[in-house]
Amino acid sequence: MSKLGLIIRREYLAKVRNKSFVIMTFLSPILMVGMVVLIAYLTKVNDSDKRVIAILNESSYFENDFKITPSTSYVAFKDLSLEKATDSTSNMGFYGLLHIPESTSLLSAAENSSFYTKDTPSTSVIDIIEDVFQERIREVKLEELGVSSAQYADMRNQYEIRTATFTGKVNVKGINEIKAIIGGGFGYMIMMFIIIYGGFVMRSVIEEKTSRVIEVIISSVKPFQLMLGKILGNSLAGITQFAIWIISAGLLMSALVIFLDLDPSGFGNTSPMPGGGMSSLAPNPAADNATLQRYAEELFQIPWLMLICFFILYFLLGYLIYSSIYAAIGAAVDNETDTQQFIFPIILPLMLAIYVGFFSVFNNPHGPIAVGFSLFPLTSPIVMMMRLPGGIGAGGVPIWQLITSLVLLFGTFMGIVWLAAKIYRVGILMYGKKPSYRELIKWLKY
Amino acid sequence: MSIILAAEQVSKQFGNHTALNKVSLEIPKNSIYGLLGPNGAGKTTLIRIINQITYPDSGRVFFDGEALQPKHIAMIGYLPEERGLYKSMKVGEQALYLAQLKGMGKAEAKQKLKYWFDRLDIGDWWNKKIQELSKGMAQKIQFIVTVLHQPKLLIFDEPFSGFDPINANIIKDEILKLREQGTSIIFSTHRMESVEELCEYIALLHNSEKILDGKLSEIKRAYKNNVFKVGLETEHGDDLLKELAHTFQITKTSYDPQDRQLNFRVQLPSDDTREFLAHISARASINNFLETIPSANDIFIQTIQSKNLDE
Numbered sequence: 001m002s003k004l005g006l007i008i009r010r011e012y013l014a015k016v017r018n019k020s021f022v023i024m025t026f027l028s029p030i031l032m033v034g035m036v037v038l039i040a041y042l043t044k045v046n047d048s049d050k051r052v053i054a055i056l057n058e059s060s061y062f063e064n065d066f067k068i069t070p071s072t073s074y075v076a077f078k079d080l081s082l083e084k085a086t087d088s089t090s091n092m093g094f095y096g097l098l099h100i101p102e103s104t105s106l107l108s109a110a111e112n113s114s115f116y117t118k119d120t121p122s123t124s125v126i127d128i129i130e131d132v133f134q135e136r137i138r139e140v141k142l143e144e145l146g147v148s149s150a151q152y153a154d155m156r157n158q159y160e161i162r163t164a165t166f167t168g169k170v171n172v173k174g175i176n177e178i179k180a181i182i183g184g185g186f187g188y189m190i191m192m193f194i195i196i197y198g199g200f201v202m203r204s205v206i207e208e209k210t211s212r213v214i215e216v217i218i219s220s221v222k223p224f225q226l227m228l229g230k231i232l233g234n235s236l237a238g239i240t241q242f243a244i245w246i247i248s249a250g251l252l253m254s255a256l257v258i259f260l261d262l263d264p265s266g267f268g269n270t271s272p273m274p275g276g277g278m279s280s281l282a283p284n285p286a287a288d289n290a291t292l293q294r295y296a297e298e299l300f301q302i303p304w305l306m307l308i309c310f311f312i313l314y315f316l317l318g319y320l321i322y323s324s325i326y327a328a329i330g331a332a333v334d335n336e337t338d339t340q341q342f343i344f345p346i347i348l349p350l351m352l353a354i355y356v357g358f359f360s361v362f363n364n365p366h367g368p369i370a371v372g373f374s375l376f377p378l379t380s381p382i383v384m385m386m387r388l389p390g391g392i393g394a395g396g397v398p399i400w401q402l403i404t405s406l407v408l409l410f411g412t413f414m415g416i417v418w419l420a421a422k423i424y425r426v427g428i429l430m431y432g433k434k435p436s437y438r439e440l441i442k443w444l445k446y
Numbered sequence: 447m448s449i450i451l452a453a454e455q456v457s458k459q460f461g462n463h464t465a466l467n468k469v470s471l472e473i474p475k476n477s478i479y480g481l482l483g484p485n486g487a488g489k490t491t492l493i494r495i496i497n498q499i500t501y502p503d504s505g506r507v508f509f510d511g512e513a514l515q516p517k518h519i520a521m522i523g524y525l526p527e528e529r530g531l532y533k534s535m536k537v538g539e540q541a542l543y544l545a546q547l548k549g550m551g552k553a554e555a556k557q558k559l560k561y562w563f564d565r566l567d568i569g570d571w572w573n574k575k576i577q578e579l580s581k582g583m584a585q586k587i588q589f590i591v592t593v594l595h596q597p598k599l600l601i602f603d604e605p606f607s608g609f610d611p612i613n614a615n616i617i618k619d620e621i622l623k624l625r626e627q628g629t630s631i632i633f634s635t636h637r638m639e640s641v642e643e644l645c646e647y648i649a650l651l652h653n654s655e656k657i658l659d660g661k662l663s664e665i666k667r668a669y670k671n672n673v674f675k676v677g678l679e680t681e682h683g684d685d686l687l688k689e690l691a692h693t694f695q696i697t698k699t700s701y702d703p704q705d706r707q708l709n710f711r712v713q714l715p716s717d718d719t720r721e722f723l724a725h726i727s728a729r730a731s732i733n734n735f736l737e738t739i740p741s742a743n744d745i746f747i748q749t750i751q752s753k754n755l756d757e
Contacts, residue, residue: 006546014535212530216591219497219524220547429499431528442461 003221004229011233015200016240025241029248033256051095051125056085058102059109065132072128086116096121098129106140165395175298180362182302183386186311187357190318190381191350197238197319198326198346201231202339205330205428214428223425231323302389310388317409318381321416322346328420331427332435353379361386371401377412380405419444449511450475450599450630451496456505458491465491467654468505473599473632473647478625480641480662481634482746483651489634490527492651493601496632497524510598520549523597527604527634529588531576538572541591548595555594562590566616581608589617593624600624601632606640618644638743648742652750662742669740669748672714674722680730683708689729694722711738 015021055066056077066074075094077085082099089097096117103109110133115121142152205227208214217226329342353373360369365387374384374397384405390396426443433439451473458466466488473479483489494500495507498519507514509521531540538559545555563569566586576584585608593600602621606614621644625631633645641648641662649659658665680686683701686708690696695713708730714722719735726732740748 003547006543010543014532018534208532211533212526212528213532215499215526215528216524216531216544216588217547218499219522219526220519220544223499429494445461 004225004232007221007226007229008233008236011204011230012236015204015234015237021237021241025244026248029245029252032245032249033252036253037256052093053125053129054085054089054092054094054097055100056080056082056097057100059100061103061106061109062100062132062136065136069128072125089116090118095125106136110137175295178295178299179302179389180358180365180386183361183389184354184358186307186385187382188354190311190315190385191354193238193242193315194319194322194350195347197235198323200234200238201323202326202330203336204230204234205327205424206333206336206339209331209334209428209431218428223428224421227324227327227421227424231320231327235319235323303391306392307388311385313406314381314385314409317406317413321377321409321413322350324417324420324424328423328427331424332430332440333427334431334434338434349378350382353382357383357386365390366397375401375405375408377405377409380409448475449473450509451632452508453492453495454506454508456492456495456502456507458488458495458500458502464654466495466502469651469654469656470505471649471656471659473630475630476625476628477646478621478631478633478644480645480648480742481632481651482636482638482641482648482742484750487651488654489651490603493524493526493603493632493634496599496601497522520595521598523548523592523595523600525588525592525600525602525605527607529585531584531587533577534575536572537574537576537579537587540576541587541594544591545594550595558594559590562594566590566620582610582613585609586613586617589620593620597629599630599632601634603634604636605633606635606637638741638746641742645742650746650749652753657753658745658749665745666739666742669745670717670737671740672717673738674712674714674719675734675736675738676710676712676726677733677735678708678726678730679706679733680708681706686729690726693725707733 050070051072052075053066053072054075054077057063068074077088077097080088085099086097096115098113098115100109100113103112113133115126115129139149139152142149147155208217221229325346329339329346332342333339356369356373357379360367360373361383364370370383370387373379374387384397384402387397392402393399422444423440427435435443449472451471453469453471455468455470456466457464457468469488469492471492481489481492491500495502496514498514498516509515509518512518535543541559542552542555545559546552550558560569563572566589568583568586571579571583571587576587579587589605592602600621605617605621609617618640621631621633633641635641645662647660648662648665650657678686681703683703683706687696687699687701687710690710690712697711697713699708699710701708712722717737723732723735
């Protein structure tokens, strides 16, 4: 086996045999699934928290307008004074009392109504009550204007413009966002991988320094070989961990779905709407299916193979750039507490890439900010991955941008690895010095 | 006499700091060569250049007659002063790894490791982790790993630090055996008594420059200053001393009238002792007469002090 192979093998084994690594590998999926279950459970608990609102209606309006929902129900008080009604409401533990005084018109009844609660009422409850009033008031006003409720429902249909590219391809609304989310997923994975496993590389370098094994090793191999072996060995360990996470999280999820009968797709669904009169407001099911099909088609048309190829390319270059910086930091310091001042400038462009990427690519995948950040080599692996699901060439990322971004990234990769190797070479043999940036620049000249 | 390693006018600069200034050395084969000097003199830099960890700014280094190149790494064994092992790795696995990095095959390395483990009586450590061993125990492993690939040149930087006296002796004997088997050894240390014991040749580095080198016995001869320790038996010690002080430089006198023992040191103008001996043998009986030869430690201190005075 070559020396590089030996180093990679040792680094890999040292990492995957490490107790905390093993624990994290198997605990994280459980924690993740546990979180999902907890959130699902909490959502259910929240839903089941029923509120009872008492209504003292002295007018002849709003008789049957307050409809029971899964979270709210109503109790009507009859022939009670407001004072007594308030007392009963608080004695019986109801959420609040809605008082609609006797009035000559619906408008004045609404005007003079009050809602009494023990503490400040939650905004969602107020929204529910206000919506009921609002709807009725609107109907009355529309009637005065001579508009029928059917006409009004028709008016409320939302207008959607049909969009198409110059070549005539019909665009699906929101597909940019979906594509950005897919790309964002790739970008986010790159960022997480860099932060977690770049840190591994750094700690591994620090460990070699503190255990003083470093000089023994580099009397046998070149410092650059050692650095490269470290980066590769640790990233292989990282890929192993990532793969275990994805597989086991998938298995656990499906096991949960089967055993606990949780319906993951059900979380997003809204409960069926009551009231037949509203059906005209719901989108036409046939049209819905067609749209879904267009979405599916559009997703199918995302060039997955190209996407995965570029993901691997951007991932490798990006990860190698950042992890060699991490290795250089590890070499420059004596212990982990000294790394803070150097870590922040690394995290910054990564965070910037994620946030700026999400906001600007979400809005406009080809706007100036999106383009700029997808060319800048420290952010391009993440931001370009967010843009790429839109395709390459017409309607997608222009080829010149892709090439420029890759050339810049590759150039930066060569430059940074060269610089990092220089700092690494000097740093690993320096003990007891707390290095400043000025010191590091001096090392480059050694 | 053939040369295993030669440095010619080697200089190395770190920023504004000169670590080595035109240092030239020749290290003879099959000998133990002491590389001496105070902290910061440039010893470690020179050793790192020999190990190709750093490279000289100017000057050349030759290994066994060839310009120093990467293939020579496998022929050098280096025990650094700042040394250690991976703490959470098992002893055997780690020794194998380090041996393979030096270019040994796995089977060969395993076999030789077995031999050395038995020889130093540590056969049952194979599956222990380094963090379970004491510092001295870990040093033994480190020593084995350094010499395992049978290098032509061994470099020991403070090899005895971290050893108790018993184990230090075991290691010293092993070093001597290795020399008998034909290995050349560079030995860098502050411990002068081990220099005296082990080294045939020395070089003294000070402020990045070589200020002295050669065969230890020749250096000592050059540094002796014709001071002799004299022990006489006489009843008239005080009178004799007074008389001698007229003609000779006498120091460190002591006289015990009861035992009739007179001890002193005398500085003679040359290494010709006949005149002085004739002078005193006519006046007292001589118990002992011994030339004082400077220790390596004396030479070390004397040379560096005189160098400091010059500057």
